[in-house]
Amino acid sequence: MDVGAGRRVAAGTHHVVEYLRSPETIGLPLAPAHCPAVLIWRAQIVPSVDLARLSPSREPAKRAWHGAVILAYQEAPGKPLRYGALLVDAAPQETWVGNDMACPLPEESAAFQYFTCACFAHREQAIPILDATRLFSDSLPWTPIPHEGEAEAAVNPVETTSATLAASDTPRPSTEAPQVLEQATPHTEALPETSAHQCALVEETLPVESSTDASRPELDFLPDPVTGQLSSESPPWTPSPDEGEAEAAVNPLETTPATPAASDTPRPSTEAPQVLEQATPHTEALPSTSEPQCTPVEETTAIEPSTDAGGRELDFACNPVAPASEARPHVPLLMPPATVPASSGNHTVAIAELTAEERQALRRQLAQQIIEETVTAIHDEVCLTRVLFAVLARDGRSVRAHYYRGLEADSPLRRFCFERKDSSLFARLAERPQHVWLHAGNRNRLAHLLSAEMRESLGESELCASSIFVRWRFVGVCYGDEFPSTDGLDKHRYGQFKDLCNGMVRRLWDIAT
Amino acid sequence: MTGTTSSPRMDTGPAIVPGWAVLAIGELWLALPQRDVRQFELASELEAPEASLAQAAGQFMARSDKSWPAYSLDGSLQLQRAVPEARRICVFFETEGQTRGLLCDRVWSLADYTDLIVEPMPGCIKGPPSPATGLAQFRGQIAIVTNRGALSAYLAYLLVQDHVECEN
Numbered sequence: 285m286d287v288g289a290g291r292r293v294a295a296g297t298h299h300v301v302e303y304l305r306s307p308e309t310i311g312l313p314l315a316p317a318h319c320p321a322v323l324i325w326r327a328q329i330v331p332s333v334d335l336a337r338l339s340p341s342r343e344p345a346k347r348a349w350h351g352a353v354i355l356a357y358q359e360a361p362g363k364p365l366r367y368g369a370l371l372v373d374a375a376p377q378e379t380w381v382g383n384d385m386a387c388p389l390p391e392e393s394a395a396f397q398y399f400t401c402a403c404f405a406h407r408e409q410a411i412p413i414l415d416a417t418r419l420f421s422d423s424l425p426w427t428p429i430p431h432e433g434e435a436e437a438a439v440n441p442v443e444t445t446s447a448t449l450a451a452s453d454t455p456r457p458s459t460e461a462p463q464v465l466e467q468a469t470p471h472t473e474a475l476p477e478t479s480a481h482q483c484a485l486v487e488e489t490l491p492v493e494s495s496t497d498a499s500r501p502e503l504d505f506l507p508d509p510v511t512g513q514l515s516s517e518s519p520p521w522t523p524s525p526d527e528g529e530a531e532a533a534v535n536p537l538e539t540t541p542a543t544p545a546a547s548d549t550p551r552p553s554t555e556a557p558q559v560l561e562q563a564t565p566h567t568e569a570l571p572s573t574s575e576p577q578c579t580p581v582e583e584t585t586a587i588e589p590s591t592d593a594g595g596r597e598l599d600f601a602c603n604p605v606a607p608a609s610e611a612r613p614h615v616p617l618l619m620p621p622a623t624v625p626a627s628s629g630n631h632t633v634a635i636a637e638l639t640a641e642e643r644q645a646l647r648r649q650l651a652q653q654i655i656e657e658t659v660t661a662i663h664d665e666v667c668l669t670r671v672l673f674a675v676l677a678r679d680g681r682s683v684r685a686h687y688y689r690g691l692e693a694d695s696p697l698r699r700f701c702f703e704r705k706d707s708s709l710f711a712r713l714a715e716r717p718q719h720v721w722l723h724a725g726n727r728n729r730l731a732h733l734l735s736a737e738m739r740e741s742l743g744e745s746e747l748c749a750s751s752i753f754v755r756w757r758f759v760g761v762c763y764g765d766e767f768p769s770t771d772g773l774d775k776h777r778y779g780q781f782k783d784l785c786n787g788m789v790r791r792l793w794d795i796a797t
Numbered sequence: 798m799t800g801t802t803s804s805p806r807m808d809t810g811p812a813i814v815p816g817w818a819v820l821a822i823g824e825l826w827l828a829l830p831q832r833d834v835r836q837f838e839l840a841s842e843l844e845a846p847e848a849s850l851a852q853a854a855g856q857f858m859a860r861s862d863k864s865w866p867a868y869s870l871d872g873s874l875q876l877q878r879a880v881p882e883a884r885r886i887c888v889f890f891e892t893e894g895q896t897r898g899l900l901c902d903r904v905w906s907l908a909d910y911t912d913l914i915v916e917p918m919p920g921c922i923k924g925p926p927s928p929a930t931g932l933a934q935f936r937g938q939i940a941i942v943t944n945r946g947a948l949s950a951y952l953a954y955l956l957v958q959d960h961v962e963c964e965n
Binding site for chain 1: 872873919921924929934937939
């Protein structure tokens with residue numbers, strides 16, 4: 285997590301609950317400099333900590349942060365969960381950390397060290413691991429820094445140590461050049477839903493269309509309705525231990541000439557766009573697309589459920605594949621009891637009280653709704669003129685457009701389809717969780733991955749797409765472009781697109797568990 | 798700040814009523830239990846402070862010839878001598894036989910304690926002396942919850958600080 289002032293910190297994934305983008309904070313008088321405000325999150329008052337204020341090169345008193353990571357903690361074992369917000373400059377990223385990565389804590393800030401329990405080396409930088417309990421439940425044992433320019437207290441009662449490391453979040457450089465394909469790290473846990481889309485949906489007037497294709501899509505990530513078993517508990521691809529590391533061996537796209545592919549080091553913005561980009565992790569650390577106070581779900585009824593006029597129905601039934609013993613170990617989340625995603629507040633009936641068939645039907649309905657909401661949000665919020673979601677067909681081979689917004693009746697994109705086994709850009713995309721941004725800088729390089737027919741369908745507009753994996757199973761591809769404009773996207777909109785896709789994954793993941 | 802004095806309510810004891818008085822001090826909201834409020838007065842009823850009450854924004858004189866100092870705080874909860882015009886109401890509270898007043902812009906009266914859900918102060922926010930004993934959501938914002946003891950102690954702290962600064 286980039287906390288500003290050139291500082292990056294990590295927290296165990298079991299602490300990370302949610303990422304809020306541009307949260308509204310409320311300043312408090314007489315509050316310590318590093319904890320100047322609170323925010324209201326899920327009707328709770330949550331303190332927000334600005335660690336940049338503890339850095340020797342302190343940030344201005346009123347700096348602009350870009351987001352906040354909600355961390356859960358307990359003041360003592362057995363005590364109820366409490367929450368705090370860590371103000372950050374970029375969305376958190378996830379990585380796996382091993383004991384061999386332990387390193388001493390940097391000693392540049394005694395106050396900073398007070399809140400850390402261990403440290404690991406990552407890209408030649410020492411990343412402190414936060415002690416969330418101490419961070420939010422303890423006040424500094426010395427006078428905090430009230431204003432800039434004052435000497436920082438040099439008392440540090442904490443002995444730094446290279447403790448055993450648990451799975452922790454690792455940030456990555458925020459200075460990213462426009463990148464084309466992103467690789468996502470495996471999902472590890474579901475998050476409570478946040479509802480960015482709902483804000484936009486209030487003004488929604490056009491329903492998401494769904495294809496009348498007779499073939500039935502297979503969103504194969506929900507538990508078996510009878511056995512309750514999940515289709516897979518481990519990713520079929522090799523999890524990338526680190527951004528860029530070992531990635532080349534997995535996805536040949538990154539080896540495209542002149543594309544350094546997910547490099548470990550940040551590159552200046554003038555650098556040629558990458559072909560592969562490490563995606564934001566689809567975990568609890570996912571960037572949230574939410575605003576804390578969104579319009580209630582009840583107001584989003586303008587969306588018509590894409591019921592199957594042609595007898596089409598989303599079928600989530602799946603065949604149990606991997607036994608539980610193969611499950612990838614993960615640390616359980618500290619978070620409120622899982623419920624149906626918040627955006628589906630009208631379905632807040634406890635899933636456990638339903639029969640297996642009812643649960644499956646509800647999940648199916650929710651998944652459909654989530655996809656529709658995401659497609660709509662991408663269309664309305666990211667202002668992409670053509671958006672579609674192509675779903676893996678029941679045969680497991682073809683991927684066809686099923687939900688779309690902004691497509692003319694005769695648009696060839698309505699027939700968007702590709703085979704997973706072919707060598708197209710989208711088939712490559714579907715190999716693992718990735719994002720792609722096709723723009724002028726890489727269009728020629730990637731042209732060979734698009735058939736003439738596909739190029740004709742897509743046009744010359746820049747496009748972006750994400751492969752959607754839930755429970756490590758490919759579900760479909762989300763696609764958007766701004767046809768017929770050729771002005772091009774920008775990083776911000778591409779980031780919004782990715783955030784929405786990641787949010788959709790998180791929500792689908794949530795209902796799949 | 799000057800004006801007539803004497804209020805027949807002066808001699809009445811503290812009102813024992815449930816609920817909260819939410820004081821608006823600029824952008825800051827301070828929630829005080831109603832039971833801690835001795836009485837409300839208009840700021841226009843306050844007289845100019847005596848020399849011995851230099852830090853006070855004014856004082857309230859009653860027919861019993863007792864005076865109660867009133868103080869004005871800014872949005873950062875620091876003493877201010879130049880009282881903004883917006884401070885139109887003075888809330889008097891009593892602790893340990895001492896009655897003090899705090900000026901504010903307006904007051905909301907909440908009938909029941911449950912009208913505010915008070916959350917404890919997060920540990921990380923504790924630090925400098927503060928009248929805050931908790932936080933509560935009020936009208937989509939945050940109200941700092943306090944009580945007469947904490948408020949009185951904080952005012953005493955401010956007065957000492959102010960006195961030290963004046964001596965220096």
